[in-house]
Amino acid sequence: MQLGLIGLGKMGKNMRERIRRAGIEVVGYDRNPAVSDVASLEDLVAALAAPRIVWIMVPHGDPTTQTVAALKELLDPGDLVIDGGNSYYKDDAVNADSLAERDIHYVDCGVSGGVWGLEEGYGLMAGGSREDVERAMPIFDALRPEGPREDGFAHSGEVGAGHYAKMVHNGIEYGLMHAYAEGWELLEAKDIVTDVHGTFRAWTRGTVVRSWLLDLMVKALEETPHLEGVSEFTTDSGEGRWTLMEGIDNAVPMPVLAAALFARFTSRQENSPQMQAVAALRGQFGGHAVQMLDDKADVNPAAQPKVERGQSTEPS
Known part of the structure; x- marks a missing residue:
């Protein structure tokens, strides 16, 4: 069995290795030539015998959409594309419909496991037809943790269900x-x-x-x-x-x-605008000290109390 794997970042690179350990031939492509097995998507497709299975492991949004569009032009009818990135589930129907115009099949797969997946295995949630999921089952079995299949893998439902899960x-x-x-x-x-x-x-x-x-x-x-x-x-x-x-x-x-x-x-806020407003309001209604960013000017500094943990300074 063969698999084309696109995207060899922190997770993709480890997934390639885990699948290879299961005896499946993996041809990987990444824009970084230091980790890529081939020089281009065209070379990846040419290295796989039809009917092909190609797994996308790139960031969600435009990178995934652009990769699907490129594969649509390169793959043949009957080939299967699996999106294993963290795509928005509503994008799956769009990608599946686009590929279906050339009779290319589609499965979405939520993948959990991070950088530990190489040794521990990955939790997998697949969305797609029963036939397409069964076709890719040797790959899912290679990636999931050891033990009963249902403990690390779920066919969650139709296209989009894997990414929704x-x-x-x-x-x-x-x-x-x-x-x-x-x-x-x-x-x-x-x-x-x-x-x-x-x-x-x-x-x-x-x-x-x-x-x-x-x-x-x-x-x-x-x-x-x-x-x-x-x-x-x-x-x-x-x-x-x-x-x-x-x-x-x-x-x-x-x-x-x-x-x-x-x-x-x-x-991510160096100085929360919301809490600035709260501090200003406390100064207005209760005469509470308002600490300024330059640490030089206070409103009613004499009102600044010493507060022990668990005590309240709000007016009763």
Whole structure:
């Protein structure tokens, strides 16, 4: 069996290696010639015997759309394209319909596993026809973790279902990460807890909050105790926003995801405009001190109280 793999970044390169270990021939293409097996998409297609299977592992949006358009002109009827990136699920129908004009088949596949997938395997969520998914099953089996197929792979539904499932997965991930982060900050804030890292490590066995994310939190604290020097600036790659939009469209309350996503937005603001407004309002209605950015001018500086943790300075 052969596979063409487009995109050999942090995940794609490891996926190529894991699939090869399963005995499947992989021809990889990347714009970086240092990691690419061939010089162009044309060379990749020429190296595969028809009917071909080509897996796209590039950033969502224009890079994926452009790659699908290029493959539409290069592949033959009966070939199969799998999009394994983090594409927006509504794009899948557009890409599938475009390829169908030349009788080229399409499957979308949500992939979870990050840089650890090479050794641990990847969680996979596929969307497409039963026939197309079955055709690619040896590849999915090579990528998923060892053990029963259903523990690491799901045929989630029709085209778009795989990326929809991965989108929701990432939305849940946002909430879990933020819950651990809040717990870590509270433990660090209280002097009574002197071994925060050890406490987190103890949670990794036998407790109801154990998870792989918790294991990674312990690893992060081992590498950087108290997370000294780590910037709070946190990006988001889109899936959290899309999940929240779906919650709104379907009247599904998602306060945990909303809080986690908005916290990421806040992390990118050097000086939050919202909190500037709050500080100014507190100065107006309660005479509370308003600290200025140049640290030189205060409004009603005599009103600045000394606040102990847990006390409130709001007027009663």
